[in-house]
Amino acid sequence: MDLKDTAELASFRETVRAWVGANLPDALRCPSQAYNGIEANEAMSEWYRRLAGQSWLAYRWPKDHGGPGFTDAEQIVFVDEFSRSGAPVPHGFGISMVGPILMRYGSDWQKERFLLPIARHEEFWCQGYSEPNAGSDLASLQTRAVLDQDKEHLVVNGQKIWTSGANHAGWIFVLVRTDSEAAQHKGISFVLIEMKSQGLTIKPIRQVDGQSGFYETFFDNVRVPIQNLVGKINEGWGMAKALLISERMHTGSNQDLRALIDRVKTVAREYPGESSAILADPGFRDRLAQCEMDAECLRYTRYRMETAVFQGKSPGHESAIFKLYQSELFQRVCDLGMEAMGPDSIAWYDDRLSPAAYELPMRMMITRAMSIYSGSNEIQRNIIAKRVLNLPD
Ligand SMILES: Cc1cc2nc3c(=O)[nH]c(=O)nc-3n(C[C@H](O)[C@H](O)[C@H](O)COP(=O)(O)OP(=O)(O)OC[C@H]3O[C@@H](n4cnc5c(N)ncnc54)[C@H](O)[C@@H]3O)c2cc1C
Structure with a gap:
């Protein structure tokens, strides 16, 4: 990689710098981490709305999914300029995690239904990976999904834990066990579940400071349309790992x-x-x-x-x-x-x-x-x- 800007990149850098200078909310000038989720922090929400209005929120995404279609070099300059001015670089369960997974593995319907609302900061997601007995050893997860007799729904039962921002999210991406007989990594599927589904409840986990940034999430016979299964049944582990890599790159x-x-x-x-x-x-x-x-x-x-x-x-x-x-x-x-x-x-x-x-x-x-x-x-x-x-x- 050549670290010197071309004339076009220098001009792009100027554009980003000027825009950030004019649009970064005052409350973020001494930057803060979104403490209890981006959606709970008013200044961060406003920042994300402004970025979305410019199609810059999902800054790594192509134009047809609501991103700006930046080149590789522009993405680097974009992050560099944010970092230089102390402006929070956009990230989240939607734009950095489930969005890229849907672009790679999702059906056409899933891409059309879910990607634009994420890029526009209209729909929020949370992550249903960890369980009370499956954290580091994630593949031992026990939340189960079985195909209903109508063959059009999966019925989900079980519990997730440490679900950050579950109270603000409209959707959750969940790892479920769809084959209990198969080897641990082979019977897992990746599904998208609406938070207002019947049978889905959340319970706040009270932190030492009295606030609740994350939740327990319970599934009691939650019926999930089969079109919300990402990729093939029992092939969710590959996606789970790809998402973790993306999450770690972000962290x-x-x-x-x-x-x-x-x-x-x-x-x-x-x-x-x-x-x-x-x-x-x-x-x-x-x-x-x-x-x-x-x-x-x-x-x-x-x-x-x-x-x-x-x-x-x-x-x-x-x-x-x-x-x-x-x-x-x-x-x-x-x-x-x-x-x-x-x-x-x-x-x-x-x-x-x-x-x-x-x-x-x-x-x-x-x-x-x-x-x-x-x-x-x-x-x-x-x-x-x-x-x-x-x-x-
Ligand atoms: C702020 C925060 C937000 C989170 N948000 C979410 C979320 O939104 N969604 C979600 O699904 N999860 C979330 N998590 C959960 C997180 O992914 C788990 O806490 C993490 O994977 C560890 O799992 P565990 O807590 O069950 O610990 P355990 O797996 O029980 O581990 C306990 C300790 O043992 C150590 N240990 C375990 N196995 C090994 C090993 N093989 N070798 C060496 N040491 C080992 C661990 O390092 C740890 O120190 C969040 C956690 C935090 C702290």
Whole structure:
């Protein structure tokens, strides 16, 4: 990949930069992670609506499905410009996960029915993968679907857990067991279920901060039209894995690391400490500089991976490297922010904190979740050892 802009790319970069400058809602100028789902965060929702109005929300999608049809190089510049200005890069269960799966494996009806509403930010999705007894060992899932006598419906029974944003979603993509006799990975199917279906209920899981970002989802004889089965019956595992790779690539993207590092620097300048500014402490500066260098290395490694993807290669198991490295780097950066804030780091949404410091304790907590979701970091290490490095068991 040539990292120098051509004249066309430079002009495209200017366009994106100007648009972001004019349209990024004020509340996101000191960027925030959508805490309880994008839909629950008013500023993020407004941001997504503005992007959708420009056909930029599903920025990797082709024009006929509601995306902008950017070239490969434009996609990279687009993300780069967002990252430079600290604007949240769009992502979500619809645009980054189920949408690409439907483009690759979905029927014509499914593409027509589901893709445009995702790109226009009109319909929201959630993910029904994990179960109380199937997390890391996802293939042991037990939610069952059987073909009804009418042969036109699947009847789903079982339970999912940790369903993020289930309260806002209109649809859920679910992994179900459709053959209990087959080997674990071979009897799984991928289905799309409307959240308002009869027999589908959700129950909030109360978090330590009193909020509920995720839910238990119960299926009690939920009838799902057979046209909502993606691909062939019992062939859902391949799609499940493809979606996980895409999810890990997203979790492993370096999009707002730069903005987070800048925020930690601001906070470090604001907190003078007992005797002198913490930024004057060589140990602190050293660790911050290391994070900054690591973030740049990650960015360039990502460019390399993106180039391979644009050339038609799959990121495959190497996506685990991004997920692992980025989540731990986020943790290191946030830990430095906590160190700079000292005792204030235990404050939780306290109005006395500066705009830069305000959300940092919450961000630090979210970085802990980053090493669990999209497959825990222990599992990513196993994948890298076995599938990337071919190490023995
Ligand atoms: C914030 C957040 C949002 C989430 N949102 C969703 C969602 O929307 N939809 C959804 O389906 N799921 C979601 N999840 C669930 C997530 O995918 C699971 O938590 C994750 O896959 C781990 O599964 P588990 O919690 O069952 O832990 P377990 O699989 O029970 O693992 C427990 C511990 O054992 C370790 N472990 C397990 N197996 C091995 C092994 N073979 N080798 C080494 N260590 C091992 C794990 O690393 C972990 O530390 C979310 C999780 C979080 C934290």
